[in-house]
Amino acid sequence: MIPEVGQFALMLALGLALVQATLPLLGAWRGVPEWIAVARPAARAQSLFVLLALLCLTYAFLTNDFSVAYVAENSNTALPWFYRIGAVWGAHEGSLLLWASILSVWTLVVTFRSRSLPPDFTARVLGVMGWVSVGFLLFMLIASNPFTRMFPVPLNGRDLNPLLQNPGLVLHPPLLYMGYVGFVVPFAFAISALLDGRLDAAWARWSRPWTTAAWLFLTLGIAVGSWWSYSVLGWGGWWFWDPVENASFMPWLVGTALIHSLAVTDKRGAFKSWTVLLAIFAFSLSLLGTFLVRSGVLVSVHAFATDPRRGIFILMFLAVVVGLSLLLYAWRAPTVKGGGNFHVLSRETLLLVNNVLLISAAFAVLLGTLYPLILEGMAVGKISVGPPYFNTVFVPLTLPIVFLAAIGAGVRWKQQKLRPLLRYLWPPFVVCLAAGIGFSIWYTGEVRALVIVAVVSAFWVMLLSARDIWGRIRRNLAGANRWYRVPRHVLGMTLAHFGLGVFVLGVTLAGTGSMEKDVNMAPGDSVSLAGYTFRFEGVTKLRGPNYTATQGAVSVSRDGHRVALLHPQKRVYIVQTSPMTEAGIQSGLFRDLYVSLGDPTGGGAWAMRIYYKPMVRWIWLGALFMALGGLVAALDRRYRLTVARGAAPAPRTPVPPAHPVPVSPGNP
Template sequence: MIPELGHYALILALAVALAQSIVPLWGARRGDPAMMAVGPSTALAQFVLVLVAFVALIGAYLQSDFSVLNVWENSHSAKPLLYKISGAWGNHEGSMILWVLILAFFGGLVAAFGTNLPDTLRATVLSVQAWISAVFLLFILGTSNPFLRIAAAPAEGRDLNPILQDPGLAFHPPLLYAGYVGFSIAFSFAVAALIEGRVDAAWARWVRPWTLAAWCFLTLGISLGSYWAYYELGWGGWWFWDPVENASFLPWLSGTALLHSAIVMEKRNALKVWTILLAILTFSLSLLGTFLVRSGVLTSVHTFASDPTRGVFILAILVLAVGGALSLFAWRAGSLQAGGVFAPISREGTLVLNNLLLSAACGVVFVGTLYPLALEALTGAKISVGAPFFDATFAPIMVPLLIAVPFGPMLAWKRGDLLAVSQRLMAAAGIALAVMIGVYAFSVGGPVLAPVGIGIGAWLILGAASEIVFRTKLFSGPLGVGLRRAAGLPRSAWGTALAHAGVGVTVIGIVAVTAYESEKIVSMSPRDTLSIAGYELTLDGFAPRQGPNYRDSVAHFTIRRGGSEIGDLDPARRVYLATGRQTTETAIRTFGFSQLYLSLGDSGETGSIAVRAYYKPFVTLIWLGTVVMVLGGVVSLSDRRLRVGAPRRLRTASAVPAE
């Protein structure tokens, strides 16, 4: 009965979404308040209905109801509770329910908290948001119904893909989807603004918080997915330029450009056309990522579906949404008025440079990801585009961008003084240069440009600190006065500095682990010792370990340094009982910001086992930096000046009656 309730809730949600997509928009065009008021109520109703369907699906998983096809294919009665819940979205059908739920949730937020938006704009935004919901609900009901029944219910399920039975993959998809779908609000605002023919600084102020929130979620989702691949797949890497990884990276690059472009539009009423286009393209790239993951055109551990019918349906959604929005953009863009004028050397100028370089980087990743697919479709030839291509093309674009980042916040609007800003950044540049020279002097081996990369990371961190010091005049007077100024700084200023510093932290981690990591692959038997980066790892032996739905063969290693025992590592080979599938369970030990990393390979005939060992210097800075970036975004969102929407104009006082 519960699955049928979920199915009917989806059907009702589709009907509500269709009403929401038509009535408020019609009302906005006619100026009818009653019709426009349908938008918020239907948006909230749609969210409740999709939530009912999602809870029904989770309920079927919790009850191990194997009469439901989706549950039978992706669950098992012995599976831990966390993975029973996450199994609901660890497959194609369930993940699409989660997608639509988040889409409806964001629409509900606009309905509930967008009361300070102009009525016509809010009605139009909610209608556009409903168009997206309606086509995805139609897609789910037509090709991906998660509530299909099996006539004769099996006694046991087939279990979830073993590599998805991990805490990282339990939380990675919801965060990633919150980022993907969050950009739909910017898309809806952009289309609504084009329909109304009005784009101004207030529009940018309304869009910025939604874009920033989506960017924070997407950053967390990508970071968590990266760390999951690092420790779960046993390859020892944190990023592989996998096409599906790139599919999530594309909207992140475009969304970062959109954030900075919206700042220029809000502060200077400039870059209107470009900001609208970025809002459309960012969500379009999110839809592209959905198509790549679910169409079967890619083979990856991340993909969910290989049914060409579903892929064609999603491609039709992509063409309809992107083509329609871009056609509307082409029709309306010429009527948008030009904004404020500014000099090349200004804060606006650095933000434009930021946009150009981020867009170029996005274009490189886009071409490198889709060119092999296009070539195979047109000629049948298969080629692989991997790290060498991206390293040779992406890095040269990002280096000048990273060097320019500290200048932007310290330049004045409209016209800036580059010489004065350079003088303020002189101390940061000097310390970054000293770091560069120090790394070069003390490093052994590694690429000769690695110290330059670490120096750039230090430059970003010190540049962010210099901005705060300059704005608070921390060392230009009494310390107490400077601290009070720091406390009085807008939270958005602190958030910007934190986000830029987080980029620097991540850059240092990337460069250090790429240039200076150590790797050894050996065959070991009990009592053998492996030496790596000054550590000695002794294999003490093997032991079995029983889990709720798996069996491990655990290898115990003792870690010594300088003859003293400092810890242990327990990598394992895991077999899942329901399917017989095997996985590698890595063991990681953290020392400061660096890590020892062990994974096991195949066993030999003499009782030996293949061992892959890494020492990864400063690798944790990669993910620590992303956390700092997100913290910066959250701090900016907490700024009252960045609240959703703009304040309503105060009503004029009524005239005093004449005596």
């Protein structure tokens, strides 16, 4: 019964989405207020029905309703309840429902947070989002229905893919999709502005918090995914440049570019047509990612069970949505006039440089991901494009961004005089250069140019970010403001830049400082690595709820003191008998100790892989800082056009100063 409710809810949602996608757009075009007024209620109803469907599917999972084929294929009575919730999006059909549900969440939020926008503009935004909903609901009902019944009803389900039975499953997809799908909002804003013909600074101002919000979720989602693969896959890596990882990383890069370009368009009215194009790109790459993951055109670790027919549908959808958007862009963008002028040395220029670098980096990822496909399509051989390629090409394109991020925040809009800037920058630069070089050489024990450049850049962006905030606090202390009064968008930006430094430092130091050993160990054997002694104590058998495991015990000591007891596991899940590794990790702020269990090699001995990973947590810590920065920035009051009730009388000058006075290199 409940699954039928879900099915029915999806069909109703499709009907409502069609209304949401047509009437408001027509109304905004012809100027019919009644039709425009349909937008909000239709969008809300549509969203609620999709969410109802998601609840129905969750209910089917929780109650082990194996008459639903999707549940039977991805769950089991022995599966713990929290993984049953995760299993809702553990395979293709359900994750598509999650996609649609998250689109609904964003739609709902837009209906509530858009009261201050002109009604015709909101109507267009919701209409565009409606078309995206129509596409995904149609796809689900035609080719990927999660509610399809199965007869005869199996006694038990085939269980969730063991690879997915990890806390990461509960967190990673919702966060990732919040980000991925969230780019639909700036996309819809951009399309509406193009349809409207009024591509202006107001549009950029409205788009900013939405873009930042989507971006912060995407940042978190990617970070959780990376942490998940680190703890499960057993090779101690945190990023493999797998096509699916790249599929989420490309929108992130373009989204980051979009955030920065929106800042220019908002503050200075410049680069409007470029910004609108970026908004289209960011969402297009999300759709492209959806296509790559589900069509099976590329080999990947976590690709869904693939079916070319599904691929054809998504590709057609992608072609229509993106193709039409780009045509609309080509039609409308030429009429857009450029904004204000600026000098060669100005924040505008630096943000443009940021955009060029980020887009080149995104292009490198796109090229590397699709190149095997290109060559195969032209029948000129088959190649693999793996981590060595990406590391070689990606790093030189992105390191300058780290370096420039630190400077950009302190440079003035429109025109920056060179000498005060240099006077402002040289002392910290000298400090970072000396500290970075010294630290790198001490750390690696040799002179490695790339490590030095990375470490110096990381110190540089961290130091300047800290100094920026410190400078503001000091001026607050001297002035009338409370000391902590720092504009949130500035604080957010600074936090995110600081996080970038933390991240780069983590990547560099974990990358160069990691040590590993592949050894055969019998109980009682010990091996030393990076000053730690790892002693293999033996294995025991364990029973989990739906698996049996062999658990090793490895005690780690340093200078005779025990620091950790690690329990790497090798699990065999009862239903899907594939073996799974679960690494034994002791994490610390400055180093991880990591052991993964291989195969028995006879005589009680086991193959084992032992890692010492310094600073690896800083990678995710950096991402957390970035996301936190995004959160703080997205909550800035300047994006809320409504004035809080009961607040002090609104300031006379409604537009915030176009030159937010920086910790000013200009007026020392």
